[in-house]
Amino acid sequence: MLPIVHNPRYNAEFPADHRFPMGKFQRLAEVLMEEGLAGPGTFHVPAEAPASWIALAHDRTYVDQVFSSAVPTAIAREIGFAMTPPVATRARCASAGTLMTARLAMEHGIACNTAGGSHHARFAQGAGFCVFNDVAVAIRVLMADGAIERALVVDCDVHQGDGTAAIFANDPAVFTLSLHAEKNYPVRKVPSSLDVPLFDECDDAAYLEAVRAVVGPAMANFRPDIVFYNAGVDPHRDDRLGRLALSDEGLVERDRFVIDAVREAGIPLAGVLGGGYQRDIDSLARRHATLHRVAWEFV
Ligand SMILES: [Zn+2]
Numbered sequence: 001m002l003p004i005v006h007n008p009r010y011n012a013e014f015p016a017d018h019r020f021p022m023g024k025f026q027r028l029a030e031v032l033m034e035e036g037l038a039g040p041g042t043f044h045v046p047a048e049a050p051a052s053w054i055a056l057a058h059d060r061t062y063v064d065q066v067f068s069s070a071v072p073t074a075i076a077r078e079i080g081f082a083m084t085p086p087v088a089t090r091a092r093c094a095s096a097g098t099l100m101t102a103r104l105a106m107e108h109g110i111a112c113n114t115a116g117g118s119h120h121a122r123f124a125q126g127a128g129f130c131v132f133n134d135v136a137v138a139i140r141v142l143m144a145d146g147a148i149e150r151a152l153v154v155d156c157d158v159h160q161g162d163g164t165a166a167i168f169a170n171d172p173a174v175f176t177l178s179l180h181a182e183k184n185y186p187v188r189k190v191p192s193s194l195d196v197p198l199f200d201e202c203d204d205a206a207y208l209e210a211v212r213a214v215v216g217p218a219m220a221n222f223r224p225d226i227v228f229y230n231a232g233v234d235p236h237r238d239d240r241l242g243r244l245a246l247s248d249e250g251l252v253e254r255d256r257f258v259i260d261a262v263r264e265a266g267i268p269l270a271g272v273l274g275g276g277y278q279r280d281i282d283s284l285a286r287r288h289a290t291l292h293r294v295a296w297e298f299v
Contacts, residue, residue, distance in 0.1 A: 002299045003104040003111035004032060004292060006043040007093045010115040012086040020080060020129050021277060027285035028114050028273075037292050043114075044104060046096035054095055054132050056140035057167055059124045066091065066131060079126040091131035094118065098134035098272055099141050102226060105268040106147065110259070112295050114288075116272030117230040119161040120186065127163065128185060135228045135272060136167045139174060142226070149173060152224035154215060154258055155192075157232025157274035158242045159185050165192040175222045179210060181235070181243040194218060200243045204250030207235065211254055215261050227262045231255055231291040232274025233284070241277045248287065255294040263298050271295055 006029050014022040032038040054063045065071045071083040081087050094115040104111035118130035126132065135153055142148045152175045153168075155161040161178040168174040175193045182197035189195070196210050219227070231254075237245040246254070262269045271291050278284040 001042070002037065002292065002296045003044055003101075003108055004038050004042070004114060005046060005097045005101045005104070005111065006038075006114040007045050007097060009086075009089050009093045010097070012084070012090040021279070021281055021284060023281045024276065024285050024288060025115055027281050028288050031285045031289045032114070032292055035289065035293070037289070037296060044100055046093055046100045048089055048092035049096035049099070049137065053099070053141050054092070054137050056144060057123070057133055057136035058121070062125050075125045078128075079131060080129050081131070087131065091118070095132045095134040095137040098228075098270065099138040101272065102138045102142060102228070102268075102270040103147075105270040106226060110263060110269045110271070110295055110298050112271035112292050113273060117157060117232060117274035118163075119155055119157060119230060119274075120159070120163045122163040122166045128159070129275075130163060133163050133167060135230070136164055138228070138270070143173070148225040150222065150224045151175075152218060152222055152227045153177060153230070154218070154227055155179070155230040156211070156235070156254060156258070157230045158234040158239070158244055159232075159275060160189045160195065161192060161230070162186045162188075162190040165190040175218060175224065177214060177218050179214070184243050185241070198244060202244045204247055204253065207244065207246055207250060208253055208257065211257055215258055219261065219265050219267065224267060226268045226270060229258055229262070229269055229271045230274040231271055233276040233287045233290065234274070236276075236287060239277050240279065241275070248290070251287065251290050252294060255291055256297070259294060259298050
């Protein structure tokens with residue numbers, strides 16, 4: 001059984017025409033049940049992360065602003081959300097969810113969240129639809145608990161993982177790897193431990209060649225205690241915000257290669273959802289389920 005983490009409160013109930021496709025989290029949970037990848041009672045349900053966990057990766061002032069719906073307008077605009085109580089709840093649940101996913105991965109070898117991968121959130125604030133950097137929070141909590149010493153982040157979301165790179169810029173215990181569209185958001189990129197910029201309209205073959213060239217060596221050289229895999233589906237050719245040209249088969253092959261490489265090395269893998277911005281929520285949710293389908297092959 002693949003441990004899958006989900007909380008209905010991942011969905012902060014935005015209007016259907018919002019630029020962020022909030023409905024995908026609920027639809028993904030339904031798709032996972034329809035496909036038999038999860039049962040109604042099999043989801044692991046995270047509670048809301050307390051401020052003390054989130055403040056291990058973020059400025060306490062910003063954390064308190066999010067918790068009390070008092071985020072300055074300029075920061076809320078950079079995030080792209082009205083910073084309401086449901087948005088705060090969603091961000092807290094997603095952070096606790098990625099931590100829960102990591103703990104389940106350490107117990108079972110592999111586990112996946114149905115949210116997470118908010119990689120644009122940096123220490124002092126959120127940005128780009130990201131409120132709290134759930135992967136950074138999970139890593140910091142696991143380190144504070146003494147559960148891990150070293151973590152590797154393999155970020156295949158099409159956008160550069162600037163927030164994660166910034167949070168861990170001076171932390172030699174965390175290796176950040178980002179494969180992304182060079183000409184895409186964010187304009188000002190923050191150097192990861194290793195960045196792999198990709199050209200516009202990059203197809204399956206070129207993309208997979210890039211993935212194969214870096215994931216194995218990063219693991220062999222860094223020898224992490226856990227890998228966080230951001231399986232964003234926004235490199236797909238139909239994505240509104242992507243700029244790359246991967247097919248559905250390309251995404252399957254990507255996920256299979258990364259998960260296989262990590263599991264063959266005997267390292268736990270925590271999968272998080274990352275970005276995906278198609279308008280058709282059903283099709284988008286099915287595409288996000290690629291991560292969970294492929295992860296099931298490794299249970
Ligand atoms: Zn993205």
